[in-house]
Amino acid sequence: MLPPTADADQEDPTTQITWPNSRRRESDSSNVLHDEPQIPYEQDTTMTRKPKVLKKRLSTWDLITLSISMLGAQIVWTVELGYGTPFLLSLGISEQLTALVWLAGPISGLIAQPVIGAVSDSSTSKYRRRYWVILATVVLVVSTLVLAYCEALAAFFVDLFQVGAGDWDEKRTTRVANTAICLAIVAFYLLDFALNGLQASLRNLLLDVTPASQLNAGNAWHGRMTHAGNIIGFGFGFLPLAKLPFFRLLGGTQFRKFCILCIIILVITVWTTCALHEEQEREKKSSSQGKFREIWTNTKVAVLNLPKPIRRVCYVQFFAFMGWFPFLFYSTTYVGQVMALELGREPDPDLATRTGEFAMLLYSIVAVIAGTVLPHLANRDRRLMAHKDDVDEDAELTRIKNTVRQWKAEAARNGKPLRLPMMPFLLRNIWTGALLWFSVLTLSTFFVKTATVFIALVGVCWAVAMWAPFAIIMELLKELSENNQLSNDDRRPLHSRTHSTPGLRSVRSSERQPLLRRRSLEEFGNDANDESSPRTPVAGGTILGVHNLAIVMPQFVVAVVTSIIFRIADGNTVVEGGDESDAYFGKNGVAWVLRFGGVCTLVGAVIARMVPPTPTEKAMRRRLGDMRDLKEEMEYYVLQFLPALHQLQGSSRHLPAVYADAEEVDEDSGSRLGNRKPPLAFGRDRRKPDYKNFDEKHAQSQARVDYSTMRAPNPMFAEHLNHLFPELQFPLELARRILTHASHPAAIYGHNAGLSFMGRRVISAYLYLLLSSSPHLKPSDDLEAIVAQTLNTYVLGEHIGSKWGLGRVMRWTPTLKADKSKDASPTLLKGVGLYKVQGDAVAAVIGGIFEQFGASTAHRTFHTRVLPHILASKFHAGLPEAFHEDTIHHSLF
Template identity: 30%
Template sequence: MSRWTGQPSIRGSTEAMRMALLTLNTVGITFVWGVEQTYCTPYLLSLGLTKSKTSLVWIAGPLSGLIVQPIVGALADESKSKWGRRRPFIVIGAILSAFCLVTLGFTKEIVGYFVSDEKTAQHLTISTAILAIYAVDFSINAVMSAARSLVVDTLPIEKQQTGSAWGSRMSAIGHGIAYATGAVDLPSLLGTSLGDTQFKQLTVIAALGLVFTCGVTVWAVTERILVASRHDPRKDKGGFKVVSQIWHTIVHLPPRIRAICMAQFWAWIGWFPFLFYSTTWIGETYFRYDAAHDAKDSGDALGEIGRVGSEAFIVYSVITFLGSWILPMVIRSPDDESYTQRPPQSLRSTVEKLNKYKPDLLTAWVCAHATFAFAMFFAPFATSFRFATVLVCLCGLPWNIASWAPSAFLGVEVNKLSGAAGSSASHRRLSHDSNIELEEMNELSNSSLLSPDDSHSKSTTGQLSGVYFGILNIYTTIPQFIGTILSTIIFSILEPGKSPELAHNAHPDEHHGTDGPNAISICLFIGACSAVVAIFATRRLRYL
């Protein structure tokens, strides 16, 4: 039996305010990802790396997800900190990420302070930038793992879709802010107080935003405290207990959770190149087909590619933001076939008539795979950055659902496995004079999960939510390794040299050509093929 003390709660007078505070840290997390995805690829190319070597750098993302998220999730599940199981990891991870972000932005200055030789400094700058990217990815994955589990732990089972939808909304806001900020000429607007280049200023702003948003979430949420965890013989294996627990859970995944993970696996073979290379693809398409000759000779090609890609992704972000609000209103929750939103009184009769025509979340997820595949099949045929922008924008709503559906389905399944059956869950107190509760083997305590004053909420808190979400992330990161290997091979064949737009310090003979198909577009096309497989993998959930 597990013992707990305290009650989980969120500050705020309305449900919308509580959901916003609970998921606000997602804004900071996605801001960081947005800056990294938009600027780091062209930044590394500007330092002189080839595309094939740059693609190998992005193994940092899947490697950190594969290692950090499951381990942090498992460690947090067993944490008996007086601050809660998740919040300490959020705070520490956010501070480390902010420090590494600033290091990444000012790599040249940091290396130049210690090394005077130009050639040596160039090599050290590349190495330091790569190490900084790895450090950012590892620390931000710790924040992500704890943040996702915090939502599952805090919300009742009937609010899991709502929590996931709010996370998707905050993600859209974070990306929108990142792309809008990237599209603005920051040095002209802010001067040089935060740095003398666009990239430096973005890393500083992203670092401050991450610390602020995570700090607000940690302040707003109160977790219940684990006093003593349920005894499990697998946890008595010394230093390997965490790995042993994760492996045992993977081997014995329930069928529905395994199906969710497999759908995520195939989908992310497509999403990985889209997320990391699409802004660079749009920028390169612009330079290849649309840009004037003098723009190609610009001394700030990195900023130009970043701004063109960011401008295109502003439209994409608007679509994802609107979708994150509208889609939850027209899609049924996975745990309740009778789920409906509460519409305004003036629209209630109309909405109630439409409720029976609402698709369920599973159908929406399948349609999202199909839409993404359709758009990316045309990527190799884009000969205008405007057409490339249209293809990217078609993926806005699919990304909404892709970032929301797996968490919603998994949150429901984890809470069902934990025995969180609403009012039927039971608990007993250790004594009448103690605030410590005992958790039965298959049942969780009733608790107030949304507001300190709401004493009638249903229970949830899945004890192993960190492990299960870490395993879902394993199925998200393994395809990223596959995508990295495929992109490395494709880049080596189609574009083996250095970037002609960015690597100005390279000899002309070292530059790759621009006559053949864009290598990134081929990676996107392969991702579309994987999305087709994801359609069939997702449909299996309906029959389990």
């Protein structure tokens, strides 16, 4: 043993660990550790970065006007869905050519949405989204008018070029028919491309305008408007529009009148959205690349570096729409096949078609109802949302603490228990449930023969499909965009909120910086970051286009698979009593196609469990956890501490003043130590504290009424801690605070709540650092859940507090007498709160070490004295086994 020398470099005997990148430095005081590694803590972002400016919260009316254009777009889409094939056949197009026309949908989805997203992402104008909304609307209006007046326009162009002698000329008639077919095909392709561009631009506009906390509600309104557009469009299609005075003047068929009505609705809804909402103009950045080269580069980067959470959403969408496309294409045909099975013969084609359309109408109605009701399950309680004053995590925790106190006081005045907000259903759970429900419904076709009810119930799944995945991916994109902006401002890697530790005194500034930056979305996909260069802006529109590719691509796969299934299931056989021309009787291929889709959505449901909660949901869960901890602490304080104070004061009217005084003393107690640090006494001959009859003395002190004698620190506390950590010397006042719980009457002179809070933050940060650097960390791992499981208060109290013997020396007010607690079972000890109190004391010890001896000493103590004792096993919770190997390199048992 060497005596302490202020000027010599000393090796810290707490761990004997070789730390990377450590260097020795001279200390200006003899009361600090001399060999301290330079752990690369991040600088306090609350001092260097601008506070995040929250976007203006949108009202319900704002969300409606922002989403109403989806209603107009969907009504136009019903023109193609409801009248497309009959109209093309009426022009004389063959069924084979009609199938080629319907390829416009997937082709436009593959091209239009990614291209428009990439081009609008590269723009810095405040009209970058609305420009494409208006342009797509103009193309939609033109293409729909061409469809409505297709034959008239064909006759005009034929007459313009003087083809044929007149109306009676067969050559002219043939040329008019061919020209009408060409115009219709071109118009249908333009319609599909414009619709995809309009829907993509509207979703991009929603992403730009809506705050992150309201993206869930915004996408829910998008879904509602989509379902409402289906009902309105199909409803207008059944109305006799020719009998209305205005539409009678237009002439032509029902199809023409319906097209004109859709155009009017589309223009009104798009004008409403564009006039009432605008994007923020982005800062222009100089680029050495050309415009198209920049767009191509951004698109390539967005696709290749797609963050893993978003990539998982795309995987789920791929398998989900492997199930959706068979349903959307063949649901009405399935109704006809079920009718044929029930009748035992070929049903009337018109009756089968009307029955299928009625089933789809019920499906749309159920989708509207579900799209209105289900989003309420994921409603975000505003009490759990971020506040404009939450410039950093300390400010947020202070606000939460004050809020919970107000709620507690209000509940006490009303004579009711304190009820905290409830966590809503996670979006991924709702999405998973909808996928499972779809699988159940489609696989039930083996024994369920009520096709109309089956199709109607699928509307619930469709409502979720039009809302939940878009809300998830937009919230992930919003976090990427906001973190990227902060990263560019500060030239830092992308990160989210940083942990900060409340400093009770200003010692070395490098030890008071935040201990951790949390693993961000980008870090899941990129292991290294260049801190010296600004980041490429997050291509939200491009990524939404990539997401649309995951929706469109299954259509090509389904086309191949369904053809194989139809060939195997139906073939060319004719059942007894049937005919080769039967479209429904004797056919069962559609049922097998639907079952194939159900299996695919089952795979999607499994992958959906790997989609992480959205950033908003994680933040809400964290705030709710803080609220629950504060509530538990306050309730325990009221049940244990105030009765003792009541006995001390002799009158309940003094309790509020005493409670306030206790808080004041606790807040001031941290400054009593000042900046003094006792010299470390390495090699001092220490004896184990004498615990003989300590329980009896403790019980006798509890029985005495004069608690003023407890104002002076008891040397027993410092002796106990100094025995646990021979290389450290705890001041008497600090030791008393560490080992005095808030439930003890002597807590009015200082207790360990503040140190426990700080210590828990410190060890959480160190564990986050360990996990984030671990090669065993999987992208699907939830860091917050792992940390919460490992650093559970009861785990700390049972496995570390008991090993440290804190229960023998610490002061608290148990609900069980000391003579009974000695032989009590672990379950009973947990029930009376011993493990919880010991766990708080363990955190207070780390907090005291951090506050008194610095971050490096606290870091070593965590790895050598805490972490080895909280490794999970089959007998108790703790750090999962996958990370045990990482602790070997940091811990000395």
